[in-house]
Amino acid sequence: MRIAIVTDAWLPQVNGVVRTLDTVRGELVAMGHEVEMFGPDRFRTWPCPTYPEIRLALLPARRLASLLAAFAPEAIHIATEGPLGIAARRLCVRRKLPFTTAYHTRFPEYVRARFLFPTAWTYAIMRRFHGPSSGIMVSTDSIRSDLAARGFRNIRPWTRGVDLELFHPRPPGATLQDGDRPIWLYVGRVAVEKNIEAFLALDLPGRKWVVGGGPLLPKYVARYPNIRFTGQQQGEQLAALYRAADVFVFPSRTDTFGLVLLEALASGLPVAAYPVPGPRDVIGNAPVGALNDDLRAAALMALDADRAACRAHAARYSWRHTAEVFFANLVPLPAPETVWRAAAPQSAGSGSPAPNRA
Incomplete structure (x- = not known):
């Protein structure tokens, strides 16, 4: 399956969302799927307010539509609620294309911590964003229950994994040189x-x-x-x-x-x-x-x-299982060849990626 993942959180950012998406992409490719990431690195960007290390896509709608038409995905997943996520959601809603979303971050609480914005208002915005989604992927039962109580629907579980080869305990009896423990x-x-x-x-x-x-x-x-x-x-x-x-x-x-x-x-x-x-x-x-x-x-x-x-x-948490659950949650586009053939005239000028303005 050709899978498009649209995300405002992507390399070179370093965070849990990026690690999850990058690892799941690798697992999906190993499973035989074709996955293309649509992140800020393919667009002109501007610094995120209060967090300039994070770059956000600047007016991405037109270029994103062209890039998606060129790839012609059979399923679309929108990972984040930023400029790219908003542009992808608008495109899917306008063309009546099914898509899935994910709730990676308790964004209302983050906004309150930074700007004192009432969480009730931000949750209303989040409900509107995720409302048309065919499935909102969440990582835990607690978050699933919390969102359901706040009026979110079509919530689907999506667990996480860990690299058990990279992260492993120190050998028994290992001598540690650091003083002042613990x-x-x-x-x-x-x-x-x-x-x-x-x-x-x-x-x-x-x-x-x-x-x-x-x-x-x-x-x-x-x-x-x-x-x-x-x-x-x-x-x-x-x-x-x-x-x-x-x-x-x-x-x-x-x-x-x-x-x-x-x-x-x-x-x-x-x-x-x-x-x-x-x-x-x-x-x-x-x-x-x-x-x-x-x-x-x-x-x-x-x-x-x-x-x-x-x-x-x-050891109970496997990245392969995480990728399998993600794939099972996806909703295939009906007749994708017809969908993207109709969209092809809008893809003019897709060309090479625009530079990422640092």
Whole structure:
């Protein structure tokens, strides 16, 4: 099947949405499907307000329509609610094409954290955006129940996975050179919506490590000189940091899942978090960490978790299964050849991709 994935979150961005889409794309290709990504890298862009590291497509509708007609997909998935997602949704609604969407981010809570915009208003916008979708893919039962209570319909489960070869526990008896243990680790964006200061301000023994970049990084580097800030890390460098730590602390209250939770667990690293959607779904009552409204108490309790149990818990999550669920959720276009043949006159000028204006 030819699958088009339209997303405002794409490489070179580093976040859970990008990792999910990139990994699922690879799995789908390995399964024999043809997948094309339609991200900001194929359009002229402008910096996202309050987050200039993220580039957003500038007036993408016309070019996106041409690129989609040239690819002639048999199924369309809209991953995000940004400029590209809005343009793809409008095209599909206008041409009466079925499509699926995903709810990767608790966007209303993010907007409230940044701009104090009432969540009820943003949820109304989200309901309108996802309303025509043939299936809204969500990562956890908690998010599914929350959205259903808010009037969303056609909600479909779509779990997540983890790279069990890259993320693995440190060898038994390994000698760690780092002093001042325990080491408390955070991995993720250094941004207000991640509630990271709830972790930075905790009174804990040992040392804290923060892995990730974001708009608040310079501020926190200056405010917390005793905390180790590594910036963004990927691949083996990231995996080594997980293995070296003693507890993974996840202060976010707004993530829909949290891929970093699985990466930590796969590394044999217990998790401390608030009992909110995401951690509540991934951790539950398993003996692989601690959930508590007192994050300090959760962190201290997590020290006693069994690292072998953490690894076994993460092993339940497969990226191949994630891709299979994604594919099963897709809705094929009726007679796609006819659909895109009719759209072909609008595809003039598709040419080579426009430069990404940095």
